[in-house]
Amino acid sequence: MIPDESSPREMDKMRSEALMSVGKEYIRAGRWADALKVLEKAVAFDPTALRPRLGLGITLVRLGRFDDARATAAEMFRLQPNAAGGYNVLGACCEAEGDLAAARAAYEKAVFFGADMAIIQYNCCCFWARQQDAERCRLYLERALALDATMNTLAATDVYLVPYRGEPWFEELVAFKK
Numbered sequence: 001m002i003p004d005e006s007s008p009r010e011m012d013k014m015r016s017e018a019l020m021s022v023g024k025e026y027i028r029a030g031r032w033a034d035a036l037k038v039l040e041k042a043v044a045f046d047p048t049a050l051r052p053r054l055g056l057g058i059t060l061v062r063l064g065r066f067d068d069a070r071a072t073a074a075e076m077f078r079l080q081p082n083a084a085g086g087y088n089v090l091g092a093c094c095e096a097e098g099d100l101a102a103a104r105a106a107y108e109k110a111v112f113f114g115a116d117m118a119i120i121q122y123n124c125c126c127f128w129a130r131q132q133d134a135e136r137c138r139l140y141l142e143r144a145l146a147l148d149a150t151m152n153t154l155a156a157t158d159v160y161l162v163p164y165r166g167e168p169w170f171e172e173l174v175a176f177k178k
Helices: 008-028 032-045 051-062 066-079 084-096 100-113 118-130 134-147 149-157 159-164 168-174
Strands: none
Touching: 008 032, 008 051, 032 051, 051 066, 051 084, 066 084, 084 100, 084 118, 100 118, 118 134, 118 149, 118 159, 134 149, 134 159, 134 168, 149 168, 159 168
């Protein structure tokens, strides 16, 4: 369907997707305040979409707004019980607040319900990197890259993965060749 023939709802979904793409770039660049503004707009255009809420929840965590992030997760669960993104956001909240056992449980649920979502696998990789568990980090990075090979660019610059950058397994996965 061409834009002129689209319904207002379809137009709002397209706007939300476009804003989501911009929000993802801001997240990758660590521009959290900019990401927040854009992702809030993306959610407003498509209140039933889960992807913008996942980005919004992670952004809220990075800004230290844990109550707002938890409310975002709750809204995700209202929209879809067992939403992988909701568990991911809860895991990030718990981890940031120092409750690693609860974070691990939430991330495990995120991976279970989001087995086909590269970003969920990647976020779990980063959790294990922060826990200094190279094997689990590697496992989830492999899964993320199998689902979306373009995530190698994110892995190449992610501060959480710095300790593994010289490792042969990391270079092989992320396609760094010397």
